[in-house]
Amino acid sequence: MARFGGRLVGAFAVCAVALAASPRPGSAETLHRVIDKMSFGAPVIAAHVGDVIEWSNHDFVAHTVTAKDGSFDVSIPPGKTALITVRHAGAIPFYCRFHPTMTGTIDAAG
Amino acid sequence: MSARSILYTTALGVLVYGAIGTLPASAQSSAKPTDPQIAHIAYTAGTIDIENAQLALKKSKNKDVRAFAEDMVRDHTAVNDKALALVKQLNVTPEDNATSRSLVKSADAERAKLAKLNGAAFNRAYVKNEVAYHKAVDNALQTTLIPDAQNPQLKSLLQTGLQIFQGHEKHAEELATELK
Numbered sequence: 001m002a003r004f005g006g007r008l009v010g011a012f013a014v015c016a017v018a019l020a021a022s023p024r025p026g027s028a029e030t031l032h033r034v035i036d037k038m039s040f041g042a043p044v045i046a047a048h049v050g051d052v053i054e055w056s057n058h059d060f061v062a063h064t065v066t067a068k069d070g071s072f073d074v075s076i077p078p079g080k081t082a083l084i085t086v087r088h089a090g091a092i093p094f095y096c097r098f099h100p101t102m103t104g105t106i107d108a109a110g
Numbered sequence: 111m112s113a114r115s116i117l118y119t120t121a122l123g124v125l126v127y128g129a130i131g132t133l134p135a136s137a138q139s140s141a142k143p144t145d146p147q148i149a150h151i152a153y154t155a156g157t158i159d160i161e162n163a164q165l166a167l168k169k170s171k172n173k174d175v176r177a178f179a180e181d182m183v184r185d186h187t188a189v190n191d192k193a194l195a196l197v198k199q200l201n202v203t204p205e206d207n208a209t210s211r212s213l214v215k216s217a218d219a220e221r222a223k224l225a226k227l228n229g230a231a232f233n234r235a236y237v238k239n240e241v242a243y244h245k246a247v248d249n250a251l252q253t254t255l256i257p258d259a260q261n262p263q264l265k266s267l268l269q270t271g272l273q274i275f276q277g278h279e280k281h282a283e284e285l286a287t288e289l290k
Contacts, residue, residue: 037270037273038273038274038276038277059270059274060188060189060192060270061184061185061188061189061274062184062188078188097177098181098184098185099181099274099277099278099281100281100284101277101280101281101284102277
């Protein structure tokens with residue numbers, strides 16, 4: 001039992017080291033945003049590098065979420081969801097390729 | 111207002127301006143389109159824009175014009191599919207009427223003119239027509255079709271359609287500026 005307990009502690013120690021070694025341990029979040037009535041919602045989304053944004057398309061027409069700098073581009077059929085990952089810091093303007101008047105900006109902190 | 115815009119506004123306004131202008135006051139309320147007529151006008155307006163887009167996809171090699179035309183086919187098909195599902199659910203038969211007939215006549219005439227153009231001249235004329243057409247349809251939705259629709263689900267679908275078509279109107283305007 002004592003030996004088993006020792007191995008368990010050892011395993012936790014390995015995990016702790018692994019977590020400490022990864023960049024921004026535990027900081028990446030999944031943000032949920034809704035596309036509705038031909039709008040991305042709030043014009044600016046505050047996020048961090050590494051965060052994932054899950055977009056839900058509540059419209060019955062298809063949309064895309066496309067970064068002007070090309071860092072992401074997903075198509076979202078009506079009623080579906082899609083994920084994008086924030087890859088770099090700074091302001092990342094995005095738009096819908098199907099409806100270019102729909103726009104927004106991700107304000108990404110490093 | 112351009113000649114095109116007047117053409118479409120007149121076509122869409124048969125019930126609003128034409129009928130009300132000639133009928134006695136007591137008969138004015140009966141001049142309002144019924145829900146089956148409104149459904150037919152909205153569906154017809156969508157079909158016309160899909161046909162215009164198909165012509166553009168056949169004739170244009172401009173990347174932005176083709177992308178816009180593809181957007182029109184995709185969105186107007188989605189709206190018309192919703193409209194068909196709704197009339198089926200409500201057990202309503204869309205009813206042919208003077209406005210939708212006039213709309214088709216104007217659109218056929220415009221498409222015949224477009225079909226004779228090529229290259230940059232076609233691109234400019236197609237996009238200019240899309241601006242005028244969406245302006246006229248959006249105006250008809252705001253002033254007549256949405257206020258006169260009685261069924262709340264039909265009204266709501268028309269309101270959503272208006273949001274989509276206003277986006278098309280802006281997109282067409284931006285494209286028209288680029289093509290100048």
